Amino acid sequence: MFSNISQTLLVLGLLALIIEVLILGCSTLVLLFFGIAMLLTSGLIYIGIIDANWISTLSTLAIITLLLTIALWKPFKKLQNKPAKTDVNTDFAVITFKLEKDLLPSERYTFNYSGIQWLIKADTTIAKDVTVKVVKKEVGVFWVEPVDSSMR
Numbered sequence: 001m002f003s004n005i006s007q008t009l010l011v012l013g014l015l016a017l018i019i020e021v022l023i024l025g026c027s028t029l030v031l032l033f034f035g036i037a038m039l040l041t042s043g044l045i046y047i048g049i050i051d052a053n054w055i056s057t058l059s060t061l062a063i064i065t066l067l068l069t070i071a072l073w074k075p076f077k078k079l080q081n082k083p084a085k086t087d088v089n090t091d092f093a094v095i096t097f098k099l100e101k102d103l104l105p106s107e108r109y110t111f112n113y114s115g116i117q118w119l120i121k122a123d124t125t126i127a128k129d130v131t132v133k134v135v136k137k138e139v140g141v142f143w144v145e146p147v148d149s150s151m152r
Contacts, residue, residue: 009038026080038061121142
């Protein structure tokens with residue numbers, strides 16, 4: 001292990017990347033930068049740019065890890081913090097029903113569906129006894145529009 005520094009760094013670098021990506025899901029980024037630095041240092045030793053001794057190896061490893069962290073920390077953190085905005089499109093809430101009272105955008109209207117009181121919202125006023133369909137779902141909210149658009 002200590003006689004083949006290049007191969008040892010290669011194996012440890014791959015192991016660090018596997019742990020970071022597969023087990024931790026790129027949540028810490030520390031092992032990612034350290035693993036990449038180990039692979040780069042291994043390559044530099046293999047092609048002969050740095051000597052194969054522990055002092056130059058550890059120095060190069062520390063410098064490359066520091067440079068990668070400085071250069072890539074903010075971009076990777078921005079990628080991690082982007083919320084994935086997806087509309088929920090399931091068969092659960094593909095429903096139609098008849099309004100029991102007028103639905104005004106400014107007033108609260110609730111509807112009991114599957115044992116839950118859902119807040120019903122619409123962009124326009126919809127009259128009582130009009131059949132509506134759910135067109136968009138949010139947490140606790142159904143957005144509806146008339147089934148026949150001429151009945152608005």
